[in-house]
Amino acid sequence: MDLHLQGISHRYAQVQVLSALDLTIEYGQIACIVGPSGCGKSTLLRLIGGLEKPDAGRILQIGEPPPSSLNPLTYIFQDFALLPWRSVEGNVSLVLEDHRLDAAARARIIDDVLARTRLSDFRKAFPRQLSGGMKQRVAIARALAVKPAVWLMDEPLSALDSQTRELLMDDLVELWAREPFTACYVTHNLHEAVRLGHRVVVLSRRPGKIRSVVEIDMPLTERKARESELSAQQQHLWALLREDALAADLELIDG
Ligand SMILES: Nc1ncnc2c1ncn2[C@@H]1O[C@H](COP(=O)(O)OP(=O)(O)OP(=O)(O)O)[C@@H](O)[C@H]1O
């Protein structure tokens, strides 16, 4: 399933957040979205996810979701969004409860996604017992369980330390290589953007418009080993962003 955004504009009261934004995310592709603070990245994800309606423009889902998809769109948040009173498997099974699955089918899915996220030995643990990286792997397992057509990821690694972030990037690439998923991945981290994005979409200051789309033409699975070849693209992205990032920073200080 491809995602097409056509002429998306959105405002909150006096604040025009997004303006006439066109973007297509093709099936099996990860589009990283970068842009200065407050330019509307999270708003964009909320609009795609249907949590809010755009003031103007259309968001189209074209084509079929993957076979056996239980949910076309799934979020992964920075703060993991786990239920603290549920175990690891309880958090995963939550998203399966609204679907007509028998107990055996549910157990099969849970076993599979916990194995794929290396959490099988921790299925009875509670979120408070887990490291940040493990918590985010639970959230990833929960997303895998519903086989979404599009993953909406809002700075999913930004609450983690840099080593854990590296491990989680490896995990995401491995999961994607095994079964490509489509994602809209918001990040402030350009290193993440060049490691995970097939394309990096650079948004301008508010009202967020597309300033540039940078294609990263290297297989995801090779990027870690060939990281030095990506540094020019990372610098190019920073050059595109720097001025807006500075201005957005001053705007926050000015209140
Ligand atoms: N529900 C809301 N009501 C009013 N204003 C809002 C609301 N949500 C967001 N905004 C404003 O809209 C603008 C864009 O917010 P958004 O959270 O989408 O930005 P962002 O690019 O995700 O920022 P960040 O990089 O800090 O996460 C900000 O100025 C924010 O204050």
Ligand SMILES: [Mg+2]
């Ligand atoms: Mg945000």
